[in-house]
Amino acid sequence: MVTKERIGQIAVVLAACVTVWAADQAKREFKYSAGPKARLSILNAYGQISVKPSTTNQVIVIAAPYSDKVQVDGTQNDNRIALQSRLLDGATQVTGRVDYEVEVPSDTSVTLHSFDGPIHAEQLEGDVTVECDTAVVELRDLAGGHVHVNTLDGPVTLTNINNGHVEITSVGGDVTLNSVTGPFVEVTSAKGRINYSGDFGYTGNYKLTSHTGDIEAVVPAYASFDVSAKSVRGDVQNDFPLTGRQQTATPTTFERGRSFVGTAGKAASSVIIRTFSGKIRLKRR
Amino acid sequence: MTCIEFQDILGDMIDGETDAQHAAHLSSCSSCSELVSDLRAIASGAKLLCADSEPSPRVWANIQRTLEAEGIIRPATQPGATLFRQRRPWSSVWLATGAAVVLLALAAFFYTNHTTRNQQVAQTQPQSLGASADDMELLSHVSPAARASYADDLETVNAFIRDAEDNVAQNPNDDEARHFLVQAYQERAMVYASAMDRSMP
Numbered sequence: 275m276v277t278k279e280r281i282g283q284i285a286v287v288l289a290a291c292v293t294v295w296a297a298d299q300a301k302r303e304f305k306y307s308a309g310p311k312a313r314l315s316i317l318n319a320y321g322q323i324s325v326k327p328s329t330t331n332q333v334i335v336i337a338a339p340y341s342d343k344v345q346v347d348g349t350q351n352d353n354r355i356a357l358q359s360r361l362l363d364g365a366t367q368v369t370g371r372v373d374y375e376v377e378v379p380s381d382t383s384v385t386l387h388s389f390d391g392p393i394h395a396e397q398l399e400g401d402v403t404v405e406c407d408t409a410v411v412e413l414r415d416l417a418g419g420h421v422h423v424n425t426l427d428g429p430v431t432l433t434n435i436n437n438g439h440v441e442i443t444s445v446g447g448d449v450t451l452n453s454v455t456g457p458f459v460e461v462t463s464a465k466g467r468i469n470y471s472g473d474f475g476y477t478g479n480y481k482l483t484s485h486t487g488d489i490e491a492v493v494p495a496y497a498s499f500d501v502s503a504k505s506v507r508g509d510v511q512n513d514f515p516l517t518g519r520q521q522t523a524t525p526t527t528f529e530r531g532r533s534f535v536g537t538a539g540k541a542a543s544s545v546i547i548r549t550f551s552g553k554i555r556l557k558r559r
Numbered sequence: 560m561t562c563i564e565f566q567d568i569l570g571d572m573i574d575g576e577t578d579a580q581h582a583a584h585l586s587s588c589s590s591c592s593e594l595v596s597d598l599r600a601i602a603s604g605a606k607l608l609c610a611d612s613e614p615s616p617r618v619w620a621n622i623q624r625t626l627e628a629e630g631i632i633r634p635a636t637q638p639g640a641t642l643f644r645q646r647r648p649w650s651s652v653w654l655a656t657g658a659a660v661v662l663l664a665l666a667a668f669f670y671t672n673h674t675t676r677n678q679q680v681a682q683t684q685p686q687s688l689g690a691s692a693d694d695m696e697l698l699s700h701v702s703p704a705a706r707a708s709y710a711d712d713l714e715t716v717n718a719f720i721r722d723a724e725d726n727v728a729q730n731p732n733d734d735e736a737r738h739f740l741v742q743a744y745q746e747r748a749m750v751y752a753s754a755m756d757r758s759m760p
Contacts, residue, residue, distance in 0.1 A: 367704070389757065407753055408708070424749050426712050445712045445746055462742045464715045483742060485719040506726065548735065550722050 304335040304348040306355050308379055311400065315385040317358040319344075321371040323386045325395040328377035335376050341369035383419065391428060408447075429466075448487075463487045467552075471559070473497040474543040484549040491547070492557045498539030503547040503554045505532050510554040514538060560584040565591050690717065697751060700758035712750045719743040 308314075308331055316323055321340070328334060333355055337346040343365035348357045359372045367390070378384060383400035386393050391409020395402050401420040404411050406428050413421060414433040421438045423430050427446040438456035442449050444463040451461070451468075455475025461468050463484045470491040474480055476498070482489050493499075493514060503510055509532065516536025534556075547554050565584050585592045694713050701709050723740035730736045 389753075405753075407705075407757075426750060426753055427708065443746060443749060445715055445750060462746065464719045464743075464746050483739070485715075485722065485743070506722075548739070550719075550726075550739075 300340075300342075301336055301338045302346055304333075304337065304346075304357065306333040306348075306350045307331060308333045308355065308382060309353045310379075310381060312353045312355060312379065312382045313385075314355045314376070314378055314382055315357070316374055316376065316387065317356075318372055318374060318386075318388040319359050319361055319365075319370050320367050320390050321359070321373045321388060322391055323374045323376065323388055323393045325376040325378060325384055325386065325398065327380040327397045331379050333376070333378050333382065335374060338373045338375075340371040340373075341365075343369040344372055346372055427466075474499040474545055476542045478543040480543060480545045482545075482547045484552045486551045487549065488552045488555070489547050489549055490555045490557065491545070492559045493538070494559045496539070498542035499545045500537050500541040500543070501545040501547065501556065502535045503533060503545075503556065505549045505552060505554050507551040508532070508549055508553045510534055512536075512556045514556045514558045562588060562591055690714070697754050697758075701754050702757065705754075705757060709750065709754050713747070716743060716747040716750055719746060 312333065314333055316335075335348065335357055337357065337359075339346060339359070343362050345360045345362065346357060347360055348355070350356075357374070359370070361370045376384075378398070380397060380399050382398065383402070384395065384398065385403040385405075386395065387405045388409050389407040391406055391411065393404055393406060393409050394412045395404075395416070396413070397415045399416070399418050402413060402416060402422070403420075404413070404423045404425070406424075407426045409425065409428040411423055411425060411428055411430040412433075413423070413431070413435065416432075416434075416438060417436045419438060421432065421435060421440045421442075423432075423442045423444075425442075425444045425447045427444075429448045429450070430442055430444060431450045431452070432440065432442070432454050433452040435451075435454040435456065438454065438459070440451075440454060440456055440459040440461075442461040442463075444461075444466045446465050447463070448467040449461050449463055449469070451459070451470045451472065453472045454470070455472060455478060457478050459478060460481045461470075461483065465486045466484070467487045468482050468484055468489045470480075470482060470489075470493075473494050474497055480499075482491070488508075501514075501516065503512070512534045516534070516538055518537035518541075547556075560580055560583070562584075565581065565588070568581065585595060690710075690713065694710075694717075698706050698710055698713070720740070720743040723736070723743040726736045727733070727740050
């Protein structure tokens with residue numbers, strides 16, 4: 275006998291299938307020929323954006339709106355391509371959603387905006403700029419470009435970013451950097467955690483700052499850097515063997531137990547870690 | 560004599576029955592001295608009050624008869640004796656003392672509550688002050704579903720700004736402190752930019 279509960283379950287599954295089918299039916303494909311170092315921007319209110327490198331010189335965008343309450347507009351002006359989700363009357367966070375799957379020449383610079391995401395980009399050599407509210411942001415295997423992420427509360431994970439100019443600003447989202455190196459790496463978070471795992475590269479300036487969020491850096495023994503860490507109200511912990519400047523700390527500005535400075539290897543990179551009330555921990559991997 | 564021992568003889572003390580030992584304690588203990596002073600002031604006020612509104616003997620007699628009829632008290636064994644006439648002369652003082660204790664307890668309660676509340680206000684005020692008129696205006700334009708999240712973010716960045724400002728005030732020549740403040744304001748600008756994007760039609 276078919277119970278009411280069973281009927282309900284079937285109805286939910288059918289509704290989901292219809293939604294997926296409708297989204298699939300409404301999918302739109304945009305293709306643009308792009309010159310070297312093209313610029314692509316996608317302004318999406320709600321929904322995911324995924325960007326991967328293409329094997330051609332074309333920018334290919336597949337946009338899947340979830341309802342007729344949202345339209346996708348695409349324009350190209352010379353080497354600048356822009357796509358935008360336009361919310362119509364009555365659109366909500368659900369009906370206004372559009373999922374984007376994007377392929378671009380790897381030297382394309384991309385600007386991606388979505389309030390709730392998720393946002394993913396990989397294997398690019400151009401600049402990557404991300405703006406979001408709560409979106410999960412995952413960027414991996416980027417090289418040579420500027421990587422800028424502004425998020426309110428979404429977690430940000432950067433993995434294998436080489437020679438990048440990296441700037442991450444977060445209010446509440448945690449920021450995780452795995453093997454991120456470059457001449458300039460700066461992360462600021464109000465209350466999100468900042469986790470760095472990597473060797474701080476060579477000749478880079480790294481600055482990790484938070485208000486209340488904890489900051490942890492896990493560094494291999496061979497790393498070469500000069501570090502200055504200070505927490506105004508929180509504790510600091512250093513498990514990494516440092517030399518040099520560690521003994522020259524000025525007591526007035528570097529209170530013992532709340533700060534440490536020192537050098538590892540030949541001080542190839544500069545690392546500054548600051549927090550008001552978060553904890554700082556430097557660990558040897 | 561300890562304060563506890565002294566409080567055992569408070570009633571007699573209020574009635575004016577003091578000895579050298581009591582006087583010595585009073586002179587050496589400001590707490591008990593103030594208490595006695597307060598109780599005497601209240602007792603003298605209560606006496607005036609009692610004199611003005613003392614029920615007539617007939618009322619006391621009626622109350623006694625009712626209590627006896629209901630078995631709450633036993634009938635008087637001696638002719639002419641009444642329960643209320645047996646009150647000690649300082650019963651009004653004890654009444655006043657009771658009132659004083661209640662009053663002092665209330666005073667302590669309100670004082671504690673007031674202090675706690677003041678401390679709470681002191682702790683929460685920066686947060687409420689942190690939400691500026693601009694913040695409130697901004698939040699009023701954000702959809703109700705997202706408002707709480709933006710309010711939380713604004714509170715976070717405003718706290719960041721307050722700490723950064725304090726830090727600059729304490730270290731006016733510290734470039735780092737100023738940089739901290741700039742970063743805090745950048746975070747606030749980011750929240751505003753996002754909220755305004757969301758509030759646009």
